[in-house]
Structures are given as structure tokens and as C-alpha cells.
Amino acid sequence: MQLYNTLSAKEREALIEEAGKDRLTISFYKYAHIGNPQILRNHLFLAWNDMVVLGRIYVAHEGINAQLSVPAENFGIFKEHLDSISFLENVRLNIAIEQDNKSFLKLKVKVRKKIVADGLNDDTFDVTNKGVHVGAEQFNELIEDENTVLVDMRNHYESEIGHFKNAITPDVDTFRDSLDIIEQNLAEHKEDKKLVMYCTGGIRCEKASAYYKHKGFKNVYQLEGGIIEYTRQVREKNLENKFLGKNFVFDHRRGERISDEVIAHCHQCGKPCDTHVNCANEACHLLFIQCEECAQEMNNCCSVECKEVHALPYEEQKRLRKGKGASNKIFKKGRSPVLKYKK
Template sequence: MQLYNTLSAKERAALIEQAGEDRLTLSFYKYAQIGNPELFRNHLFVAWDAMDVLGRIYVAHEGINAQLSVPAKRFTEFKAFIDDIYFLKNVRLNIAIEQDNKSFLKLKIKVRPKIVADGLQDETFDVTNKGMHVDAEKFNQLIEDPDTVLVDMRNHYESEIGHFKNAVTPDVDTFRDSLDIIENDLKDHKEDKKLVMYCTGGIRCEKASAYYKHKGFKQVYQLEGGIIEYARQVKAKGLENKFLGKNFVFDHRRSEQISNQVIARCHQCGEPCDTHVNCANEACHLLFIQCESCAKKMNNCCSTDCQDIIKLPYDEQKRLRAGKKNSNKIFKKGRSPVLKFKV
């Protein structure tokens, strides 16, 4: 039984182009008690591979977190399949604001200890005892309340290109880093302030809302469906859009335009820009913001050192990035002294 990809990303991209058919980029998550994540993972892979579903999916004892690309013509079949899984019936599907047929080029379903890494070892923490979900309209009302503290539960590179007006945006690299920081900053307001949180699609907020309730916060709210669903509701209901800039997404698109403001700047020259790229040097692969002018000047690299490396023969480049020590430097998110204008 095939339980792995047989095509490279390049081969899959060519097939998608040849097919010339629309695909839907979507995401969903669900906290649930999964007894055998490995068996569940295999069940999903067999079914979704047959439907030509692509994406990045994490399965754990605590639930599932999925970001997917589904052939539009097979969406009904896909929806029927997940509705047939008891804990996924009628799960909210966050349809991407901006569609791209090549948002995902492989089907990767991985079993993980948790669907959202939190670093918590608290056996009494109940992730299903979550805060109150609010829609876009109620969210807009809450964040104008002087007794509300609005917190962005995403990482620094996400909030840098887009966030809600007046939001607290912790300068953190991971979700687990933000939990203790926020609790400490708000420890004196567990009863008198409304704690309102948001993230990309809702999954981090859901865990955070349960965690802060567990820690004694009395008024805990989360934006249902995250920024993705907020943008959909704002458009559908004609509401005021209080989000500034772009929403960072974890696929080949890297972001979705939510409003026209450009609130970030190029990390190399300081000009207004909110386009994330990866350094062309594969041994670096640094994620950073780069304008078109700097991309041309720097050959799509983050530094002159990386420019020198990509001029080397491929075998020499491959040798330079070999080894655990070097690989640990890859996939850093905008944390580098070579970036002069990183806030």
C-alpha cells in the first residue's frame, strides 16, 4: 500500500499545469482525542492521495491540523469524506482569500506529539475548555472596548506584515514563547480585562484561550476562524476592516492581501515592502522581506556572503551545507545581523 509521495514538487507542478483545472486552498483544525494517530494518518493518506489532495497535515493524540489544496471538482467528495469522520463532521473549512493552484505540491501527513507545539507539560490542562468564540462583528466591537487587551498569537515575522489595529504583537519566534510572556504581562488583569486573541485560522488561539482560562483569566475570547474567516465575513457583511496589511500563510503564496496598507519595510533598504522571500542560497534559506530593487541588486540573497556562495558550482554549494551544524541554521525567520532594517 502506497503511503508516501512518488512525485517530486517539480513533477507535480507540471501535472497541475497540464491539467489546467482549478484547485481550492483551504485549512481546518480540530482538537479531539485520537487513539491511534498513526492509523488515522494512514487512513487519510490513502483517501486523499486518491482524490489528488495535496498539503501539509499534522495528526496527534490531541487532534488534527490541516492545510490543503483540493481539486475544485472533487471538493464535494472531499467534504463528504471528512463529514463521515465523527469528530470532523461540519468542521469549519477556512477557504483561502487568494487562490493559487500551486499552493501545495506534495501530500505530507505527519504524526506529531501535538498539532500545535506549546512546550507545556501540564497534565491538568484541558485544551477543550476553550474561550468564547466571536465573529467578525462582535470582534470589532470588543477591540474598541477600553477594557479589552487584544493579543496577536502569531510570531514576529507574521505580525510584521499585518496585524489588527492596537494589537499587542509579541516579538517571539514560536507560539510556545508567547504563552508565558503574555501571562506575565497581564498577570494583574486576570479579572478586570477582556483578553481577546487572534491568529491565522484559529488553532493557536483555541489552545491559548484554554490555557489562559486554566491560568485564571476570567474573560477570554478568540476570533473564530482567525484572520482568514474575519476577512471573509468583513467582505460578505460589509463590515469595517480593522486589519492592517497582509495575512502571512504557510504555503507557497506566503501571504494574502487583507487591506491595502503596507506596514512593513524591506529588511535591506528600509523602503515600504511586505513581500517575504527565502534567500536564494539553499544553505541559508533565510526568510526575510525584500523589495524588487534589492532582489535584483542582491541576486535574491540576504547578504553578500550568500551572493558569493550561489556563484559556486552546485556540488560545492551542497558540500558547504552538509552536516547537522549547518542545517540547524536553515529556516530562520528574519533573525540575522545582515538585515539592517529588521525591526
């Protein structure tokens, strides 16, 4: 019984190209009480591997968080399988605005302590006492209200390339960092303001809304389905789009264009740009924003040092990496001092 990947990303990429068939990039989440996450993990892997589903899925006692690439021709049986699992029946599926057949190249289903690393002790508050979910139309009305405080629950590198106008965008590296900062900054408005939150697909706001209600905020709202669902509704209902720039996504695309505005800058030369890349030096792999001109000049690297390493024969690069852990810069998301125009 095969419970893990047997193909490399390159082998899978070749098979996708050879098949020449469309795939759908989908995400969903669901908070639920799961008695044995490992059993569910194995069940999902076996079923989805047969459907040639690829992606990154986290399963925990508190629920499931999934980002997937599904062959378009298999979407029907994939949905039937989801509906056969009681707590996932009719779960909302966020379908990507921009499709890419290679958004994911492996199927990774992992058991985690939590489906989002929030650093919270869930036993201290009622996680089911959530804020009010609102669709795109009501969201647009709320954020124009002078009594509303709009908060982006994502990290700095996400909001840097795109966010709603007039949103508070905390300068944080992780979701858990933002929770206390937002509470402290908005402490005086717990009763007189409407706290409206949004994130990529809704999962971060789901827990945060319950947390903030526990902390004394009286009027808490969250954007249903996040930026992904908002964009779908705006286009379907011909509503005014109040999102500026790109929506950062956690797959090989790294971003979806929502509006024509480019609100970020190349971290190396400062010109308008909102294209995230990873440094080509595998010992670095830093996530940063790089324009086409700098990519060419720097050979897709973040620094001269990395450019020099990347130019070495591959075996020499492997020798230099041998015995060393992953660079901490991987987790800095554009914070590296080598970037002159970082946020």
C-alpha cells in the same frame, strides 16, 4: 499500498500546469481524542492521494491540523470524506482569500506529539474549558472597548507584515514563547480586562484560551476562524475591516493581502515592503522581507556571502553543503544580523 509521495515538487508542479485546472487552498483543525494517530494518518493519505490533495497535515492524539490544496472539481468528494469521519463532520473549513494552484506541491501527513508545538502539559488544566468564540462583527465591537486587551498570538514575522490595529504583538519566535510572556505582561488585568486573542486560523487561540482561563483570566475571547474567517465575514457582510496589511500563511504564497496598507519594510534597504521570501542559497534558506530592487541586486539572497555561494555551479554548492546540517538561520525568521533593517 502507497503511503508516501512518489513525485518530487518539480514533477508535481509540471503536472498541475499540464492539468490547467483550478485548485482551492484550504485549512482546518480539530481537537479530538484520537486513539491511534498512525492508523488515521495512513487512512487520510490513501484517501487524499487518490483525490490529488496536496498539503501539510499533522495528526496527534489530541487532534488534527491541516493546510491543503484540493482540486476544485474534487472538493465535493473531499468534503464527503471529511464528513464520513465522525469527529470531522461539518468541521469548519477556512478557504484562502487568495488562491494559488501551487500553494502546496506534496502531500505530507505526519504523526506528531501535538498538532501545534505549544510546550504545555495538557494534563495540568482542562483544555475543553475554552474562551468565548466571536465572529467578525462582535470582534470589531470588542476591540473598540476600552476594557479590552487585544493580543496577537502569532510570531513576530507574522505580525510584522500585518495585524489588527491596537493589538499587542509579542516579539517572539514561537507560539510557546508567547504564552508565559503574555501572562506576565497582563497579570494585573486578569479580572478587570477582556482578553481577546486572534491568530491565523484559530488553532493557537483554541488552546491558549483554555490555558489563560486556567491561569486566572476571567474574561477570555478568541476570534472564531482567525484572520482568514474574519476576512471572509468582513467581505460577505460588508463590515469595517480593522486588519492592517497582509496575513502571513504557511504555504508557498507566504501571505494574503487583506488591506492596502504596507506596514513592514524591506530588511535590506528599509523601503516599504511586505513580501516574504526565502534566501535562494539552499544552505541558508532564511525567511526575510525583500523588495524587488533588492531581490534583483542580491540575486534573491539575504547577504553577499549567500549571493556568492548561490552564483557557484550547482554541483559546487552541493559539495559545500555536504556533511553539514541545515543552517540555524532557517529558524531565525528574519533575525539574522546580515539584515540591516530587520524588525
